[in-house]
Amino acid sequence: MKAVQERSQKTRSNIIQAAFDLFHEQGVNATSVDEILKESGAGKSQFYHYFKSKDDLIHEVVKSFSEKLRSKKLPVKYDIESWDDLEQWFYFFVNFQKSVHCERGCPMATIGYELTNDQELIRQDINLIFEFTKNSLSRFFHGLKAKGKLKKSADPDALADFCFSIMQGGMITAKIKKETTPFENAVHHAIIYLKSLTR
Amino acid sequence: MKAVQERSQKTRSNIIQAAFDLFHEQGVNATSVDEILKESGAGKSQFYHYFKSKDDLIHEVVKSFSEKLRSKKLPVKYDIESWDDLEQWFYFFVNFQKSVHCERGCPMATIGYELTNDQELIRQDINLIFEFTKNSLSRFFHGLKAKGKLKKSADPDALADFCFSIMQGGMITAKIKKETTPFENAVHHAIIYLKSLTR
């Protein structure tokens, strides 16, 4: 009983994992259900046993990513508590691009850029992930401000938006240019600026 | 004779225009050749008269966009000569998102995010456009530097990368969040920072 459930859950999560990777690699629409199934080793119709549709799978892929993020199972910095942590946060993305030879982008942006109007649910899923990520940045700036270490005029949330944009912009730029220098340049100046807001 | 050529060129450019719009709206893979043909009013095999393949069309779409950009037929700021121009450059993108209710992204990033490894040529096309855009920013900062209005430590090219990242990151963020506030926040701080580099 338990063994069955474990095995079956494995099939399901294998499909999600394979889908995530393929989506990240080549985009959602370029990835066929068959390809996902082949990659995950699952049989043809297992797919529709576990997922209502390909769109439902996308939804579950994003949800699973969200859960991993929230349960801190991803190698990103979540609890940004120092300037070093913030730099590490930025460089996690830079280094990711280096590690994949700039052949990918942000997995959520990859999915997000292919969204059409009838995929509102998935857009909201991704939105929550963006929000979660932004919040971990916000918290840092709010913390600084609470400690009086930030200029009064600086809005912590706006600074988080600023960081997030730099990161997202850096990711797509690296993917297109096949090099991380522009990304690093942007991050470099972002950090200089942010530090200039301290007092 | 000439009239025929003109008409045919019109067919060709109609296809390119329709393809550009549809790619921008719903992505490349979600757009079928048939859909483009229906939208452009062209007949089925007109397509393969003018284009070798769908990939060739994508290539031509990007090239045509590039040419429009270079011949200044797009409503973006090309010759950034003042801080006002730079702000206008940023706000062009913010306002674009507002005008489309945040339902799109950067057309080139939209295409770029769907690229697979066998579409190297198209990647380079987009790269050139990114480069061209970055250069119009670089020129401004180089100009400032030449006039001694920029801190010595500031690298004009890196500043251009910084601006470009903010823009690209803002575009995808707006698309996902369906609002431009985060984008505007990022731009706001970017400008504050850049101005702080003057002397």
Add this chain to the structure above:
Amino acid sequence: MKAVQERSQKTRSNIIQAAFDLFHEQGVNATSVDEILKESGAGKSQFYHYFKSKDDLIHEVVKSFSEKLRSKKLPVKYDIESWDDLEQWFYFFVNFQKSVHCERGCPMATIGYELTNDQELIRQDINLIFEFTKNSLSRFFHGLKAKGKLKKSADPDALADFCFSIMQGGMITAKIKKETTPFENAVHHAIIYLKSLTR
């Protein structure tokens, strides 16, 4: 033990009931085993415990209908003993169509019209039901004749066939026309005729 059997018999009859309703509503081929199972609340392989195949289920559905008919559990007139009873028999079908807004037909004809050559067994099941129904009509006319109330030339069985055809034809006509007037017209004249045969 007994409770278990009762429960399981309930599962079985739930499946049959759900199948009957869905077949009646949307036809046999348009109804999937999964849909029946969902509707009846039974688990996936309960089905193959109780039925050899979908065809076997159809067979059992028809058999169960037959049993209900024979054990007089359906609201039709079985024992037609008077002209009033005969009219009631006809109007039962007219009123059924009214009650379902003419969205169905005779459940057996619905199944029967979808039969292919390899479903001979089911055809015979339905045949028996048609026969049974016809017989309850025949008996009435035979009775009349025995009592000398019917013209000598009138063949009771042929009159039953006549009634049955009117009913079946009225059912499909109502379903297609979404109104019962033609059915009622046919019934009206049928009754006039039949009564004209008395003496």
Add this chain to the structure above:
Amino acid sequence: MKAVQERSQKTRSNIIQAAFDLFHEQGVNATSVDEILKESGAGKSQFYHYFKSKDDLIHEVVKSFSEKLRSKKLPVKYDIESWDDLEQWFYFFVNFQKSVHCERGCPMATIGYELTNDQELIRQDINLIFEFTKNSLSRFFHGLKAKGKLKKSADPDALADFCFSIMQGGMITAKIKKETTPFENAVHHAIIYLKSLTR
């Protein structure tokens, strides 16, 4: 040009013809698009070149049947002008059943019985055919009445409904019973009745 059109029209009508036959034989849902294509000799995607969907094909099959009926290309009696004609009309259906060993039914009822609520268009198509058929009967009775050969109390339209029901009911009965006797019995009495209305 013309040859192409002719060939292509042939492909299209081949598909419609094959579909009609298969639908008639085994029902709509039991007939796959692939089967139709195989039977008609058309290639896989020709189907979707000519028809929007399987439902669209059904629609066209019924429409084509309607056109054949209206242009009198079917061996049914259209212009019923005498009692002999009416008998011929009835016996056309009886004989059809004999010719196919009672293995089919009315092609339109076959399609009609499988209809679901989202196929309203097709239901209306069939309705028009039923109406057309009924009208050719109505005209006969109206004609009789005009000539004063029909009892005043007899409503020509209702008599047409009566005939139509007998025919439809006879068709399904023959299909289920695999013999035409009950159908013939019903027709026999119908004709006796109708003739009794003359004066």
Add this chain to the structure above:
DNA sequence: AATGAATGAGGATTCATTCAT
């Protein structure tokens, strides 16, 4: 240059049925 019919591989999805537990 233009038309649109034809091709056939591949897309997502559903089906009846079986199997392991």
Add this chain to the structure above:
DNA sequence: CATGAATGAATCCTCATTCAT
């Protein structure tokens, strides 16, 4: 007796592309 995961063929449909005229 019950559960639901697994199977794989088949379903409807779309795609990019080519061909005949």
